[in-house]
Amino acid sequence: MNTVWIIAAVMLSAAAATTMFRLLAGPTTLDRLVALDTLVAVTMCAIGTWAAFSLDSTVTYSLTALALISFVGSVSVARFRVPDKDKPRNKRGVS
Template identity: 60%
Template sequence: MSVVWTIAATMLLVAAILTMVAILRGPSTLDRLVSLDVLIALCMCGLGVWAAYSLDSTVVPAIVALSLLSFVGSVAIARFRVRDDQT
């Protein structure tokens, strides 16, 4: 069963690295913000994998807090976004 946890952690790590590349290379601000949302979702998935691996449910409030913060941030970005080409 340890192989499953190792594979899950490796896949999350590779996805986080690729997301960081997308944040750094994003052609627009909106692309970077969407990539940041993906990175936050990957952090939540990592916490979920850790909770399942360690059989410890004390990280569930952190997952809920991250999800609420990500949702509010996404809504605020969608509401108040200004185009990059405008000055």
């Protein structure tokens, strides 16, 4: 059974590392926003995995709080974000 937890930890670490690369290298604001949402989802999966491993259900409250905060943050950033200026325009001037 320990191999299952080790495999889960390795996969979550790999997902977090690749998401951090996209977060740092993302060319646009929306790429970084999607990477941040993915990183929050990976963090929530890691908390859920830890709760299953340790048989401690008190950390599940943090899952709810993290889900609510990330949703509100994503919606507010998507709503009030300023468009990127380095985006090429087509012949009609519409991006």
